[in-house]
Amino acid sequence: MSNTPPYASRHGLIGRHVKAEEAVPIEAKTAKRAAGPDVPTAEIAALARAARPGGIKGQGFFDRMFPDLSPLLAQDADLEALANAMKDSNPADPTLDNPTLPAGFTYLGQFIDHDISLDLTPLSAKIDDPTMLRNFRTPGLDLDCLYGGGLGPHRFLYRQDEPKFLVGTTSASPDAQNVEIPPLPNDLERTRHGVAMIGDHRNDENLVVAQTHLAFLKFHNKVVDHLVAQGSSPLTLFDEASKLVRWHYQWMVLHDFVERITETGIVAKLLTEGRKFYRFKTVPFMPLEFAGAAYRLGHSMVREQYSHNRVFRPVPPRLAPASLSLLFQFSSLSGQINGELPGGFDVLPSNWVIDWRRWYEFNTPPGTPNFEFNRSRKLDPLLTPALHSLPGFPPGREANLAFRNLRRGVILGLPSGQDVAALMKQQIPSLTPLTPTEIATGPDGAVAQQKGFDTVTPLWYYILKEAQVRGNGERLGPVGARLVAEVFLGLVQGDKDSFLSQAGWTPTLPSKTPGTFFMTDLLQFVGDISPIDGITTVSSL
Numbered sequence: 001m002s003n004t005p006p007y008a009s010r011h012g013l014i015g016r017h018v019k020a021e022e023a024v025p026i027e028a029k030t031a032k033r034a035a036g037p038d039v040p041t042a043e044i045a046a047l048a049r050a051a052r053p054g055g056i057k058g059q060g061f062f063d064r065m066f067p068d069l070s071p072l073l074a075q076d077a078d079l080e081a082l083a084n085a086m087k088d089s090n091p092a093d094p095t096l097d098n099p100t101l102p103a104g105f106t107y108l109g110q111f112i113d114h115d116i117s118l119d120l121t122p123l124s125a126k127i128d129d130p131t132m133l134r135n136f137r138t139p140g141l142d143l144d145c146l147y148g149g150g151l152g153p154h155r156f157l158y159r160q161d162e163p164k165f166l167v168g169t170t171s172a173s174p175d176a177q178n179v180e181i182p183p184l185p186n187d188l189e190r191t192r193h194g195v196a197m198i199g200d201h202r203n204d205e206n207l208v209v210a211q212t213h214l215a216f217l218k219f220h221n222k223v224v225d226h227l228v229a230q231g232s233s234p235l236t237l238f239d240e241a242s243k244l245v246r247w248h249y250q251w252m253v254l255h256d257f258v259e260r261i262t263e264t265g266i267v268a269k270l271l272t273e274g275r276k277f278y279r280f281k282t283v284p285f286m287p288l289e290f291a292g293a294a295y296r297l298g299h300s301m302v303r304e305q306y307s308h309n310r311v312f313r314p315v316p317p318r319l320a321p322a323s324l325s326l327l328f329q330f331s332s333l334s335g336q337i338n339g340e341l342p343g344g345f346d347v348l349p350s351n352w353v354i355d356w357r358r359w360y361e362f363n364t365p366p367g368t369p370n371f372e373f374n375r376s377r378k379l380d381p382l383l384t385p386a387l388h389s390l391p392g393f394p395p396g397r398e399a400n401l402a403f404r405n406l407r408r409g410v411i412l413g414l415p416s417g418q419d420v421a422a423l424m425k426q427q428i429p430s431l432t433p434l435t436p437t438e439i440a441t442g443p444d445g446a447v448a449q450q451k452g453f454d455t456v457t458p459l460w461y462y463i464l465k466e467a468q469v470r471g472n473g474e475r476l477g478p479v480g481a482r483l484v485a486e487v488f489l490g491l492v493q494g495d496k497d498s499f500l501s502q503a504g505w506t507p508t509l510p511s512k513t514p515g516t517f518f519m520t521d522l523l524q525f526v527g528d529i530s531p532i533d534g535i536t537t538v539s540s541l
């Protein structure tokens with residue numbers, strides 16, 4: 001470990017954008033302007049050409065869920081003004097915490113995103129046809145971000161002696177009382193230069209998503225032990241374990257995660273009534289409206305500060321608060337873990353290993369010393385300040401995640417929120433679209449109105465505003481919930497190997513309520529609840 005300032009960034013997030021895709025011009029269609037008379041005609045024509053029916057190229061590509069809707073156009077200056085207004089001016093305000101969503105779900109949400117969607121196109125790339133963009137993840141809850149291509153192509157992820165993942169070891173480091181916490185098996189496996197050896201590089205972009213990835217690696221390893229104890233054959237062990245892991249993960253994502261952010265019971269309802277908007281012939285594709293807008297909802301859930309464990313927490317005794325910038329620093333993609341290279345950290349220090357009781361509802365008894373519980377921030381149009389200046393990007397608007405999302409929506413040719421709502425209303429008459437007055441609420445809404453986005457609203461902003469005014473910031477509103485739930489269910493239904501392929505299957509691994517499996521059950525099964533406290537499982541669940 002060296003004296004490198006903990007806030008200086010080296011690697012950055014920029015590594016996720018390396019390649020511009022080939023552009024293929026196609027038939028023109030009318031585009032819709034949000035505001036501003038001076039969007040270049042050529043750009044309008046290029047974006048307009050992009051809107052056309054899709055879903056024909058299949059798994060490896062992004063495609064359109066609403067191919068008949070016109071793209072929304074907007075000038076960068078207007079998007080930047082809206083992005084700047086989407087800043088949480090008081091990130092410590094407890095009234096903007098989501099009382100129903102523990103903060104662990106933020107990073108589980110990010111982990112899930114990294115399982116299904118990866119667009120490597122630079123923000124500056126000229127794209128004639130977004131439906132020709134490749135998705136570098138399979139659009140299914142198959143955990144390719146964890147398993148890679150499996151034991152064959154991604155052998156380096158696995159142990160030689162048994163079909164388990166390699167897990168890294170942390171380095172000894174002090175707690176707040178200067179008592180040494182020994183090395184623990186709680187880091188990602190890393191190369192000599194600190195780069196995490198994992199199936200998706202983005203899962204070492206911040207420490208909480210990295211520890212979530214580690215929990216899934218350990219989940220697989222525990223399932224292997226579980227199957228060995230049940231007498232499984234070594235020849236089929238890996239396939240059996242990975243299937244059991246995937247099926248429990250899929251069940252958990254639909255019932256624990258998707259239902260929490262949309263509505264309780266929506267999975268059963270859609271299974272009965274059928275999907276109306278996310279359609280594909282045989283294999284699912286990744287919808288641009290989902291990856292480029294709706295599912296970026298998670299960016300508003302991120303907090304500026306957390307209670308990470310008993311060492312990094314908001315109030316003394318502690319070493320420091322667990323700020324988002326420190327959580328970036330203790331990663332290799334955005335921060336300072338760089339192995340044997342000069343400066344930085346060789347591996348994760350032990351005092352940064354997560355205490356899951358602070359991140360998921362384990363019913364930790366009131367009065368537990370030095371303990372605080374983290375809630376996610378509300379689903380609303382406000383992003384925490386640290387996300388307005390991402391590490392690893394040159395200072396300016398491209399480092400502002402809100403601007404990136406809004407601009408990404410425009411270059412992907414996404415329709416306005418109003419057009420999506422109107423289309424959905426044709427099939428769901430009870431759905432009430434947001435009014436311009438509702439969109440204009442709050443300081444961010446005032447800027448939206450000023451720029452003409454109250455009547456023609458970028459889809460990402462619409463979905464967050466809808467969650468704020470219709471879902472009290474606790475859940476998505478009707479358009480967002482329908483879009484997100486249909487896509488997640490479709491991804492599982494379209495996977496011929498998913499748990500839905502076996503009629504009537506319910507989770508089989510040990511859980512608090514047999515036949516169900518929630519994220520808390522998964523962590524309890526892993527048995528690594530707070531390693532620095534020597535806590536493996538809790539009785540309070």
Ligand code: HEM
Pocket residue numbers: 013106107108109110113117118119120123206290291292295296297298299301302390401404405408
């Ligand atoms: C600290 C937490 C997070 C950071 C720093 C972060 C950062 C980023 C960045 C830099 C991008 C690329 C933006 C662009 O160039 O278009 C991105 C994309 C994305 N993010 Fe996040 N994100 C975080 C959490 C989340 C969460 C919690 C979710 C969902 C629950 C999420 C969903 C997405 C999606 C769907 C994309 C598009 C992915 C693709 O298709 O490539 N992110 N994020």
